Amino acid sequence: xLTPEMLESIKKVEATRAARMGVEPRRMTAxxxxxxxxxxxxxxxxxxxAEIKIGPNKGEKVPLxxxxxxxxxxxxxGKTIDLDKIDYDVDVLVIGAGGAGSSAAxxxxxxxxxxxxxxxxxxxxxxxxxxxxxxxxxxxxNDSPVQHYxxxxxxxxxxxxxxxxxxxVMEAPDAxxxxxxxGVMFDKQTDGTMVTTHGGGTSRKRMHACKDYTGAEIMRxxxxxxxxxxxxxxxxxxxVELIKDENGRVAGAxxxxxxxxxxxxxxxxxxxxxxxxxGRLHYQGFPTSNHYGATADGLVMGYRAGxxxxxxxxxxxxxxxxxxxxxxxxxxVTEKVRSIGAMLVNVEGEAFMxxxxxxxxxxxxxxxxCTARGxxxxxxxxxxxxWLDTPMIExxxxxxxxxxxxxxxxxxxxxxxxxxxxxxxxxxxxxxxQNGGLEIGGxxxxxxxxxxxxxxxxxxxxxxxxxxMGNSLLDIIVFGRQAGKAAAARAKEVALGKLxxxxxxxxxxxxxxxxxxxxxxxxxxxxRYARHER
Amino acid sequence: MEKMVNIYLYGKKYSVPADLTIMTAMEYAGxxxxxxxxxxxGFCGACATIYRIKGxxxxxxxxxxxxxxxxxxxxxxIPFYPTDKRTYDINEIKPTQQIMMELYPEIYACIGCNACxxxxxxxxxxxxxxxxxxxGDFGACADESFDCVGCGCCAxxxxxxxxxxxxxxxxxRLTGKYLAPETEHLRARVEEIRQxxxxxxxxxxxxxxxxxxxxxxxxxxxxx
Numbered sequence: 114x115l116t117p118e119m120l121e122s123i124k125k126v127e128a129t130r131a132a133r134m135g136v137e138p139r140r141m142t143a144x145x146x147x148x149x150x151x152x153x154x155x156x157x158x159x160x161x162x163a164e165i166k167i168g169p170n171k172g173e174k175v176p177l178x179x180x181x182x183x184x185x186x187x188x189x190x191g192k193t194i195d196l197d198k199i200d201y202d203v204d205v206l207v208i209g210a211g212g213a214g215s216s217a218a219x220x221x222x223x224x225x226x227x228x229x230x231x232x233x234x235x236x237x238x239x240x241x242x243x244x245x246x247x248x249x250x251x252x253x254x255n256d257s258p259v260q261h262y263x264x265x266x267x268x269x270x271x272x273x274x275x276x277x278x279x280x281x282v283m284e285a286p287d288a289x290x291x292x293x294x295x296g297v298m299f300d301k302q303t304d305g306t307m308v309t310t311h312g313g314g315t316s317r318k319r320m321h322a323c324k325d326y327t328g329a330e331i332m333r334x335x336x337x338x339x340x341x342x343x344x345x346x347x348x349x350x351x352x353v354e355l356i357k358d359e360n361g362r363v364a365g366a367x368x369x370x371x372x373x374x375x376x377x378x379x380x381x382x383x384x385x386x387x388x389x390x391x392g393r394l395h396y397q398g399f400p401t402s403n404h405y406g407a408t409a410d411g412l413v414m415g416y417r418a419g420x421x422x423x424x425x426x427x428x429x430x431x432x433x434x435x436x437x438x439x440x441x442x443x444x445x446v447t448e449k450v451r452s453i454g455a456m457l458v459n460v461e462g463e464a465f466m467x468x469x470x471x472x473x474x475x476x477x478x479x480x481x482x483c484t485a486r487g488x489x490x491x492x493x494x495x496x497x498x499x500w501l502d503t504p505m506i507e508x509x510x511x512x513x514x515x516x517x518x519x520x521x522x523x524x525x526x527x528x529x530x531x532x533x534x535x536x537x538x539x540x541x542x543x544x545x546x547q548n549g550g551l552e553i554g555g556x557x558x559x560x561x562x563x564x565x566x567x568x569x570x571x572x573x574x575x576x577x578x579x580x581x582m583g584n585s586l587l588d589i590i591v592f593g594r595q596a597g598k599a600a601a602a603r604a605k606e607v608a609l610g611k612l613x614x615x616x617x618x619x620x621x622x623x624x625x626x627x628x629x630x631x632x633x634x635x636x637x638x639x640x641r642y643a644r645h646e647r
Numbered sequence: 648m649e650k651m652v653n654i655y656l657y658g659k660k661y662s663v664p665a666d667l668t669i670m671t672a673m674e675y676a677g678x679x680x681x682x683x684x685x686x687x688x689g690f691c692g693a694c695a696t697i698y699r700i701k702g703x704x705x706x707x708x709x710x711x712x713x714x715x716x717x718x719x720x721x722x723x724x725i726p727f728y729p730t731d732k733r734t735y736d737i738n739e740i741k742p743t744q745q746i747m748m749e750l751y752p753e754i755y756a757c758i759g760c761n762a763c764x765x766x767x768x769x770x771x772x773x774x775x776x777x778x779x780x781x782x783g784d785f786g787a788c789a790d791e792s793f794d795c796v797g798c799g800c801c802a803x804x805x806x807x808x809x810x811x812x813x814x815x816x817x818x819x820r821l822t823g824k825y826l827a828p829e830t831e832h833l834r835a836r837v838e839e840i841r842q843x844x845x846x847x848x849x850x851x852x853x854x855x856x857x858x859x860x861x862x863x864x865x866x867x868x869x870x871x
Binding site for chain 1: 734819
């Protein structure tokens, strides 16, 4: 039920709608954006960060909650795991069964490797499944990979690693082609031309979509392909620590059955970390658009084994998370809603910004509107939000557009009696994406641990310090495929030595020397949502 | 004091705040979910749930993450359901009626009870897309099944033992790969890149100093 205050504000939104329709709000200058981010983006809130005390990134900033995990001992510390008893013995071990892990497994299998996936939930329980809006690729005649590079590099504050960004944009069209060949149903015109739109910060319309189920359509296709190929997927089984060999190369992982808690040993010639993001760590108390298992496990395992992080202090808050009703608090409202015409409007009915600024700028601008400017709309839970003026979409593109192009959004709100075709929806930023992660080179390998690769959201450096819409679905495919191919090729050359978990004890020693004792263990595996109060 | 309702998790009574979803109510009651919980936002189909309101006869199915609790709800989540996916090589099969007959012959045993459609939390006309599949109209089957999250509620209610989500998946892959029109601009761009048409340009831009990149970025023309 909308509150009386909301209904009052909606009248103002309706009153200004006609006048706003024909006017594109001004985009901010580079200086305005810088000042806005410094004052209002959560990445600049010192209270949300800690200093890393040990390991390769010692002295750098990290979100508090991730810092605690990095400063905790292994789940296996003090336990005896018999590494001579091998439960699984493979060429390529893929940890994580989202879009990156599945793409990697398919390519490794294609290359003839004996590949296996482990995942703590089910294949497809991943942020990929929830990506709604689209996937970028410069495949239109007025566009080019160079233009894509400029957009992504600037949008990421000129911090992306050039060798990674190059691969992202140059292999983007082939990624779309590969997905289409697997049977992904992209939105096309009758002549085959892709239906493409803008995303925040793009200079060309290169957002390809499958309605607003883009990630789901990609993920379920990849899942189907993994199963068709007979690639083993060990579900409800989490990797809890990497195993190395006596020469310091990665050599597999210790696994834990999530239901029986029993440990298992997987030996592998190459290992791909594709464990995704960290939204369920709820940095700075934000709700999240992420899936249940997004707890940064891969970052923790990789770091404990000695792989450095990059840009671990930059987090993406998606500008438009659901602020109301409470049942969907924090759920993603796809950027595509703005791509196809909805404006961001404050309590007074004013369009306070251009709807397609980059995500970090948009999120900061919404936070400013709701805090310093006091022009947010209060919600019953004590929060605030601003309007996303969705009825504009139907006015701009005709009745039926919302149902046709963003059916998932319409359904989500209809569940709670809100018809977004006629009523604007209330939104506020939600924790969406980890811009940083484990550092890799251009071929997908970490730079410090031989035969260890990383793909997908667990990687840092592809996007720099902010990511554009549609470049994450792209990166999981491009870097997933690359990791699978590279791992399969490398596995042919590897002869493993004796397995060891010595790095766990070494890490414990370093923690003790630094005087750190969080009283907890890591990785987290699942968020602690169960309430045990009396 | 917030409004509370009584619900029954696997038959056991709990008092929970009325504004919670079934999923958050389970956590409020103290459950740590392993199965029956995935994306938590209605896209992954992990949380298929079956319930009945006390005193009412009708058995309902839903996604636990998208459904608000009600007074007197008797709730059982479905941790796993043995849907039956048949395997195939997407490059070998063709979009002919024969392929459905080979892979999912049980769809022709549909008795038209419509229990699948009634059980769908996504309000998909499931029986209709099965009918399209029977006829070999894969495009229509793909469109009608497109919003499927694969929760399997339909399959649990089917007297003919059909694994509906798998039928829809096959139809969508056939449609995406074989029936959708070819994209000429995509084919051309992939070829250009393969031929190295952008290699020099990308090298050049990668080598530019940041100040020059900033200038390029801040003055770029934005397509209307």
